[in-house]
Amino acid sequence: MQVRLPLGALRCEFCTADHPKEMIEVFEKPDAACCQRLRNDLTSLGHLLVEHDPRWLTVLNAGLGQRPYLLLDRSSDGNLCGYLPLALVSGRLFGRFLVSLPYLNHCGVVSNNVKTSMALIDAAVKLADRLDVQYLELRHLNPVPSDQLVVQRDDKSLMILDLPSGKKDLWSVIGSKVRNQIRKGQKNDLSIIWGGQELIGEFYNVFAINMRDLGTPVYPRRLFSLMMMQFKQAAEIAVVRYGDRPVAGALLITMGGTTQVPSASSLRSYAATCANMWMYHQLLCRAIDRGSRRFDFGRSSEGSGTYRFKEQWGAKPLATVWQYYVRRGDINIARPNSPKFKRRIAFWQRLPVWMTRLIGPPIIRGIP
Numbered sequence: 001m002q003v004r005l006p007l008g009a010l011r012c013e014f015c016t017a018d019h020p021k022e023m024i025e026v027f028e029k030p031d032a033a034c035c036q037r038l039r040n041d042l043t044s045l046g047h048l049l050v051e052h053d054p055r056w057l058t059v060l061n062a063g064l065g066q067r068p069y070l071l072l073d074r075s076s077d078g079n080l081c082g083y084l085p086l087a088l089v090s091g092r093l094f095g096r097f098l099v100s101l102p103y104l105n106h107c108g109v110v111s112n113n114v115k116t117s118m119a120l121i122d123a124a125v126k127l128a129d130r131l132d133v134q135y136l137e138l139r140h141l142n143p144v145p146s147d148q149l150v151v152q153r154d155d156k157s158l159m160i161l162d163l164p165s166g167k168k169d170l171w172s173v174i175g176s177k178v179r180n181q182i183r184k185g186q187k188n189d190l191s192i193i194w195g196g197q198e199l200i201g202e203f204y205n206v207f208a209i210n211m212r213d214l215g216t217p218v219y220p221r222r223l224f225s226l227m228m229m230q231f232k233q234a235a236e237i238a239v240v241r242y243g244d245r246p247v248a249g250a251l252l253i254t255m256g257g258t259t260q261v262p263s264a265s266s267l268r269s270y271a272a273t274c275a276n277m278w279m280y281h282q283l284l285c286r287a288i289d290r291g292s293r294r295f296d297f298g299r300s301s302e303g304s305g306t307y308r309f310k311e312q313w314g315a316k317p318l319a320t321v322w323q324y325y326v327r328r329g330d331i332n333i334a335r336p337n338s339p340k341f342k343r344r345i346a347f348w349q350r351l352p353v354w355m356t357r358l359i360g361p362p363i364i365r366g367i368p
Contacts, residue, residue, distance in 0.1 A: 024071055024073050024082075024120060026069060026071050026123060026127060027070040029061065030054070030070040034054075034070065035055065035058070038054050039054060041079075041080040045112075049256055050234075050253050050260060051106055051107045052110050054085060055230040055231065056103075056107075057070065057085055059223065059226045060101065060102060062222070063219075063222050063226045063227075064102070064364075064365040065365050066090075066365065067087065067088040068086070069085070069088070069127060070083075071083070071085075071120050071127075073111070081111060081112055081113070082110065082119070083109075083110045083111070084120040084138075086101070087099055087102050089102050089366060089368045092366065093363065094333055095133075095134045095329070095333070096131065097133050097135060098124070098133045098137070100138050100139060102368055103219075105139065105299045106141050106299075107138075108138040108140040108144070108323075109138065109144050117144045118146060121138070121148065122148070125325050132327075133327065134326070135329065136325040137322060137323075137331070138322065138323045139322050140320070140322065141319070141320055142321065143323060144323065148325050149324060150326075151323070151331060152322060152324060153324075154319060154322075155301055156300060156301050157299065157317035157320060158296060158297075158298065158299055158317070158319075158320055159299070159300055159315035159316070159317060159318075160297070161284070161310075161314050161316070162293065162294055162316075163287060163288055166288065167289075170284055170288060174281075174313055178313065181277040182274070182277055182281045184274040185273060185275060185277060185279075188278075189242075190242055190275055190278050190279075191240070193239045194236055194286070195237055196228050196237060197229075199237040199238075200224055200225055202246040202249065203224065203249035203250075204224060208356065208357050209353050210267065210268070211265070212351065212353050213268055213349060214345075215345030215346065216348070217348070217360035218357060219263075220361035220365075224237075224251055227253070231253055234253050235252065237252075238250045238251075238279065240275050240279045248264075248270075248275040248276055249265060250265075250283055251263050252283060252286065254287065257292055258292055258295070259283075259286070259295050260297075261283060261296075261297070261298065262298075264280075264283075283295075284313070297315050298310075334368060
């Protein structure tokens with residue numbers, strides 16, 4: 001059920017030359033009709049990127065139990081001027097956080113002018129105060145001017161590959177080292193299957209093992225099932241098999257000329273087959289077949305292993321800026337690269353996979 005909050009102090013008035021007086025509306029758990037209208041507006045304005053699709057609010061709420069909020073600015077004649085999706089992340093281990101948006105590499109404010117952006121941020125800050133969170137985190141590509149977002153992280157970049165028009169051109173673009181590893185995968189008689197819900201089980205089995213090996217709590221299977229349900233034809237799953245054994249898998253979403261892979265994994269025990277390299281070549285070819293112009297590999301820190309992996313395919317870094325309104329505590333409280341987590345990661349890596357699938361989801365839903 002959609003709830004329009006009794007805004008009070010959350011209503012944030014501002015003025016522009018075109019719109020003398022406007023209000024930011026804050027909705028908790030926006031309903032399907034509200035989200036569909038917003039999708040239509042974003043599409044007409046050319047702003048409907050994968051990350052800003054309001055269907056993520058449903059996915060995060062039903063898949064991770066994170067309470068969704070929708071901040072909207074509409075002009076007096078009903079036209080969309082600005083939009084900010086948020087989710088309340090709450091858990092016993094780390095506390096409460098207001099994020100735009102968890103799980104995604106970037107999201108944050110969408111607006112047609114600076115004043116609207118500032119008004120949306122003001123409303124988000126007031127909501128953060130009201131919800132008594134430790135911090136508000138806005139995952140922007142470009143920084144939004146605000147006196148209240150005084151802390152930021154810019155240590156990671158999106159790795160983006162501009163795709164050629166054809167698969168033959170792709171083969172010539174990637175380096176000889178990458179081509180050799182792809183050929184090794186071909187010699188191992190790997191196969192790939194494309195599908196939807198029917199492949200969730202195989203994909204998730206690989207994903208859960210890989211997350212355990214990394215020492216990271218695994219997302220619930222339901223999260224990926226909900227992505228497939230919500231994004232329908234835009235989403236698909238790839239599973240790579242070595243004989244009859246699933247050894248790698250990925251979930252792809254293609255929208256607005258961009259293909260991205262929110263989650264992908266491969267089994268370390270089958271690294272000699274080059275399944276991961278072979279799979280990524282298949283993913284890039286699939287993106288080209290679907291008419292994508294860009295492939296989004298996700299965020300990485302410069303010089304890291306994942307950064308080098310993406311760079312070898314020809315991906316180029318695109319800066320991101322995560323901005324924070326901090327009320328208390330440290331923005332790195334739940335970051336896995338913190339030294340205090342080394343022992344916990346090592347402990348997690350020794351757990352049986354079935355146990356991590358049981359206790360992982362309640363933990364990960366509370367990590368921003």
